[in-house]
Structure formats: C-alpha cells, structure tokens
Amino acid sequence: MAELILVNSENFETRVALIEGGGLSEIFIERENRKNLVGNIYKGRVIRVLPGMQSAFVEIGLRRTAFLYVSEISPIEPSVFQEELDLEMDQKDPKKYFPGEVPIQDLLKEGQEILVQVIREPIGDKGAQITTYITLPGRYLVYMPEVRQIGVSRKIENGKDRARLRNLVDGLRPEGSGGFIIRTACGRAGDQEIKAELNYLVSLWSEAKEKALTSPTPGLIFHEPAFELMVIREYLTPQTNKIIVDSPESFNRVKTFLQRTAPGKESMVELWPETEPIFDHFGVELELDKAIAKRVWLKSGGYIVIDETEALASIDVNTGKYTGGRDFEDTILKTNLEATREIVSQLRLRSIGGIIIIDFIDMNRIRSRERVIHMLQEELKKDKAKSVVVRISEIGLTEMTRKRSGESLAKKLCEPCPYCEGKGYLKSIRSIAYEIFRELLRNKSELAGKIVKLYINSQVAELMMGEEKRLLEQLDQKHQIRVQLEIEYNFHQEQYEYSVTEPSGPDSNPKPGG
Numbered sequence: 001m002a003e004l005i006l007v008n009s010e011n012f013e014t015r016v017a018l019i020e021g022g023g024l025s026e027i028f029i030e031r032e033n034r035k036n037l038v039g040n041i042y043k044g045r046v047i048r049v050l051p052g053m054q055s056a057f058v059e060i061g062l063r064r065t066a067f068l069y070v071s072e073i074s075p076i077e078p079s080v081f082q083e084e085l086d087l088e089m090d091q092k093d094p095k096k097y098f099p100g101e102v103p104i105q106d107l108l109k110e111g112q113e114i115l116v117q118v119i120r121e122p123i124g125d126k127g128a129q130i131t132t133y134i135t136l137p138g139r140y141l142v143y144m145p146e147v148r149q150i151g152v153s154r155k156i157e158n159g160k161d162r163a164r165l166r167n168l169v170d171g172l173r174p175e176g177s178g179g180f181i182i183r184t185a186c187g188r189a190g191d192q193e194i195k196a197e198l199n200y201l202v203s204l205w206s207e208a209k210e211k212a213l214t215s216p217t218p219g220l221i222f223h224e225p226a227f228e229l230m231v232i233r234e235y236l237t238p239q240t241n242k243i244i245v246d247s248p249e250s251f252n253r254v255k256t257f258l259q260r261t262a263p264g265k266e267s268m269v270e271l272w273p274e275t276e277p278i279f280d281h282f283g284v285e286l287e288l289d290k291a292i293a294k295r296v297w298l299k300s301g302g303y304i305v306i307d308e309t310e311a312l313a314s315i316d317v318n319t320g321k322y323t324g325g326r327d328f329e330d331t332i333l334k335t336n337l338e339a340t341r342e343i344v345s346q347l348r349l350r351s352i353g354g355i356i357i358i359d360f361i362d363m364n365r366i367r368s369r370e371r372v373i374h375m376l377q378e379e380l381k382k383d384k385a386k387s388v389v390v391r392i393s394e395i396g397l398t399e400m401t402r403k404r405s406g407e408s409l410a411k412k413l414c415e416p417c418p419y420c421e422g423k424g425y426l427k428s429i430r431s432i433a434y435e436i437f438r439e440l441l442r443n444k445s446e447l448a449g450k451i452v453k454l455y456i457n458s459q460v461a462e463l464m465m466g467e468e469k470r471l472l473e474q475l476d477q478k479h480q481i482r483v484q485l486e487i488e489y490n491f492h493q494e495q496y497e498y499s500v501t502e503p504s505g506p507d508s509n510p511k512p513g514g
Contacts, residue, residue: 001239001382002026007228007254008279009247012471013434016231017284024287026235026348029412030227031430033467037062037118037128038405039137039230041222043212044130046112051105057127058116061218064127068116070104072131074146113217121406124310136201136222139233139261140186140194141169143201145178155184165194172198178205188238197261226250229257234384236262246272277442291349292410292425298342302335306346308410312355315343319361332361333368337375344379351412353385353404359397373398418493427494430468432460436496437471440481447481447500454483454498457491 002018002025009015011032018026030036042060049056054070108114120129136143150169152162165182172195173180186194208222215221224230228250232243245251251271258266272278279285290296297303301321307314317339319331343358358376363369369392376398380387387402414425427435436454440447456464464472464485475481488495 001237002235003239003241004282005232005235005240005243006278006282006284007243007245007247007250008277008284009228009245009250010434012437012468014227014250015279016228017279017282018235019282024284024291024349025345026351027284027288027291027409028227028231029409033430036224036227036230037121039118039224040220041115041117041134041208042066042130043215043217043219043221044114044116045217046108046110046114049105049108049110051103054104056104056108058114058130059218060116060118060128060130061220062122062128064122064125066116066118066128066130067126068108068130068132070102070107072119072129072133073104073107074132074134115212115221120404123404123407123411134205135181136204137233138183138197138201139236140183140189140197141201142181142183143178143198143205144180145205147179149179151179151181153182153184153186156182156187161187168194169198174202177202185237193263225257226253229253232257233261236265241268243269244272244278245269246278275445277438280442287349288409288413291346292413296342296346298335298338300335300338302339304339304342304346306350306352308352308408312357313352314357314359315346316359317343317361329363329365329368332363333365333371336360336363336368336372340372340375341379344376344383347402348383348385350409351406352408353402356400356402357397358400360392362395363392376400429459429463429493432457432494432496433464433468433471436460436464437475440475440483440498441479444479444481447479449480449503450482451501451503452481452483452498453486453501454496455486455488455491456496457493458487458489459493460496461485461487 002020004019006017006019007014008017013029013031015030016028017024044058044060044066047057047059047065056068057065058068060066114132115134116130116132117134118128119131122128132146134145136145150166152166156162156165165186168191169180169182180198204222212221225233228245232254236243243254245254248271251269254269255266258269274281277285279288294307295303295305297320301319303318303320305316305318307316317336319335339360346352347356360372363372373389373392377389380389383402385403385405387400389400390398392398410425413427413431415428417426436456440452472483475483
C-alpha cells in the first residue's frame with residue numbers, strides 16, 4: 001500500500017508514482033497525445049459480427065475499431081434506445097447471469113447502435129476491448145446500471161459489517177436504479193458520505209443516458225476524470241499519509257476531488273515547493289531507468305532476467321554472484337525466495353500482464369517448491385491486478401497470468417530499436433525530446449537569458465521542430481532560454497549534447513546528455 005503518492009504534471013505528460021517502503025512500487029503515465037481510454041463510455045455502431053469467433057467489431061470513433069466478445073454483452077438488450085429491464089440477480093458477478101450460450105449473431109446486428117465502455121486500452125495492432133456491462137466507479141461504490149445486485153468487497157471480512165453496508169446501500173438507492181459493488185474503502189466511510197456518492201453516481205448515469213440519445217454515432221458519452229484523480233481514487237488507502245503535487249492546477253484538482261470524495265483527506269495534499277524536479281528528489285527517474293532494463297540484480301548477488309514478447313513475458317532466476325553456505329539446496333531456496341519478492345515488485349512496476357512464465361532455479365525438495373509458490377501467492381496479494389498461479393513443475397517452471405489493462409511500462413516508454421532490428425528497445429523519440437526538455441528546465445536558473453546550442457539526432461530534431469515545437473517556444477517565452485538545434489547525423493537516437501553562450505559570446509564546452 002502506497003505511503004506516498006507523487007504527481008508530476010506537465011502539459012505534455014502526467015506521471016503518478018506510488019512510493020512504498022521508501023521505494024517506487026508503481027508508476028502510471030498518461031501522455032497528451034495518448035489519453036487514457038479505460039472507463040470511457042462511447043456510443044458505437046456494430047461494424048461486423050463474427051459468428052466463428054463469437055465477437056464483433058464496433059466503431060466508437062477511435063483510430064481502430066473496438067473488439068467486443070459475446071461474454072461482454074449484458075443480459076439487457078444493449079441498444080441505447082431499448083427500455084431497460086429490471087433484473088433481480090443473485091450472482092456476485094453480473095456476467096454469470098448471462099453465460100454466453102446465446103450466439104452473438106442473435107444479439108447484435110451490423111449497423112446496430114450500442115452503448116459500450118472501454119475495459120482495455122488498444123495494445124499494438126489490437127483495438128480497444130469493450131463491454132456493454134457499464135460500471136461507474138467511485139471511491140466507496142461502483143455503480144452497475146445494468147443489474148440490480150449488491151456485491152461487497154471480499155476484503156470486508158466481518159459478516160456484520162457486510163450485512164450493514166449491503167442493507168444501507170439497498171435502502172439508499174432510488175427505486176428502479178441499478179446495482180452496486182461496495183468497495184473496501186466503504187467500510188471506513190460515514191453513511192452521509194456513502195449516500196452522497198451513491199446519488200452522484202446515479203445522476204452521472206442519468207446524464208450519460210440523456211447524452212446518448214442525442215449524440216451522433218460514434219461518439220464519446222462519458223470521460224473518466226483527470227488522470228491523476230483516477231489513480232488517487234484507486235490507490236489512496238489508510239496507509240497513505242501524503243500526496244505531493246508539483247503543478248498548481250493539478251494541486252487544486254486533487255484538493256477539490258478529495259474534499260468531495262474523502263473529506264478531511266485534502267489536508268494531506270502538498271504543493272511541491274522546491275526548484276528540484278519532484279521525481280529527481282525522490283529518485284523516481286533513476287528507478288524508471290532501471291525498470292526498462294532486462295536484468296535486475298538481487299541484494300544477495302543473484303539476478304533475474306525479464307523478457308517481454310507479444311505473447312508472454314518470461315522471467316529467468318539466476319544465482320549470479322551468490323554462493324551461499326554449505327547447503328546448495330538452501331542457497332537455491334534463498335535465491336528463489338528473494339527473487340519471488342522482486343518478481344512481483346517488477347510485475348507491478350513494469351505493468352506486465354498476460355501469460356507470465358517464471359523459470360525458478362531447480363529445487364529438489366518438494367517442501368522448498370511449496371515455500372516458493374506460497375510466497376509468490378502471498379506477495380501477489382499486495383497487487384491490485386488479478387492473477388492466477390499454477391504450481392511449480394518438476395523442472396522449476398511456474399506459469400501464471402496477470403490481468404492486463406494496457407501497455408507495459410517498456411512499451412509506453414520505448415519503441416523497437418532500429419539498430420538491432422527490433423530485438424531490443426531504446427527510448428522513443430518523444431521520450432528523448434521530453435528528457436531534453438526536463439534537462440533544460442532542471443538548469444533553467446543558469447540558462448536564463450542564454451543561447452543553448454542543442455546537438456541532437458536528426459529524428460529527435462524533426463520532432464522538436466514539428467509536433468513539439470511548442471516546448472522550445474515555452475523555454476523561450478517562459479524561461480528566456482533560446483534553443484538552437486544542430487543536427488548531428490552520426491548521433492545515436494538517445495544521444496544529445498548542448499553548449500551555452502551569451503547572446504554575443506563564444507560557445508562554452510559542450511555538455512553531454514542521454
């Protein structure tokens with residue numbers, strides 16, 4: 001659980017870091033040119049129904065058509081113009097009510113208009129994955145307009161508390177409204193706070209339905225709140241004692257959000273007062289560089305190697321420099337146990353999902369294998385993403401799955417490397433441009449009023465003179481730093497240098513970067 005939440009907000013990128021035990025546990029990134037889509041509700045049109053795959057392509061106004069599985073179609077007729085049915089459901093999972101035995105061609109027709117919600121970002125060449133099971137999450141409740149059930153988080157274990165909250169929410173919801181999931185945070189909320197959020201979520205859905213009736217198709221019907229607010233909504237816990245934000249605009253948004261959703265918590269929000277970048281001060285930038293490396297060293301001297309492919313991620317555990325004591329089996333066990341903690345930490349930090357294969361060092365003793373698998377399961381309990389672990393095989397391979405909701409950190413920050421024919425990664429052109437921009441901002445006090453000659457790769461220069469020209473204009477207008485670009489055709493994509501001159505003086509020595 002995050003003790004500290006850091007928000008770095010720029011006009012080109014917003015980053016939210018969760019700090020646990022003094023170190024970076026998770027990072028969330030949204031770029032201006034690629035806004036978060038998960039949770040957004042769209043009015044879409046069915047383009048093609050695929051009976052053989054029991055799925056359909058739906059046009060929702062994005063670059064690629066979205067993908068809808070039959071299992072993601074609500075039992076209620078999905079047309080936005082169909083009067084809703086009042087269904088009483090006993091199952092905890094609303095999808096179990098409608099197991100999907102009805103063929104998709106009997107549920108959807110080409111040209112049909114439906115209301116859908118994005119549940120997974122577009123990844124690679126794949127479009128967004130969508131559902132007609134609409135959910136509107138709050139801090140205490142999740143509203144499910146399409147069903148009537150009330151579910152309670154498993155983490156609220158006390159039977160009396162579960163019954164009290166279920167009865168409270170059931171009594172508060174308006175006649176004919178949908179169902180709710182009572183979240184863990186609800187157990188610590190007052191009745192009035194719960195009532196206020198319930199009424200807010202119901203009214204939000206009412207507004208969305210009204211908009212759907214008059215909006216063109218395809219079109220956006222509902223947009224999730226600002227990126228940092230979504231992260232704080234999901235990851236603010238009783239263990240969180242401080243939220244530090246480096247932008248006045250974002251600071252005001254967070255304060256207002258907490259005043260409405262968690263009264264009293266707004267006092268923990270602080271505006272970063274220093275000139276040093278917030279992520280530099282807390283060591284986040286260094287941790288991010290480590291998080292895209294293939295090899296991760298363990299304190300004992302062992303290491304793990306992480307490889308991501310389109311189909312799966314593989315993790316290999318090695319003893320490395322660790323020789324241990326006299327008992328070789330004990331040495332292997334200690335390495336595997338240490339690696340287990342680091343593996344779960346890296347899965348969270350790197351946002352790795354899908355199929356994951358872990359190659360632990362072979363263990364002869366059954367008891368040793370059981371200890372490792374038990375620790376893996378215990379460590380995964382700290383992770384909000386759902387996962388399933390299969391027992392370790394005789395040769396030490398463990399197969400597990402982790403829910404994937406978007407691209408991994410490596411795919412967000414990097415792109416296939418042209419120097420090694422796509423076998424590895426390097427920072428993307430845009431990441432380098434932003435890195436240069438941060439470097440100059442970091443030294444703005446000594447660069448103010450000066451001319452900066454920036455020697456960079458031709459592709460980076462093309463981006464900075466084109467799409468990101470505004471960054472250079474901001475440096476000039478806001479910080480009085482004039483940047484002159486000098487293309488170096490022999491420079492590696494990540495390589496850059498700059499020299500500083502007075503408006504009418506000789507160049508200083510070039511300063512390397514990258």
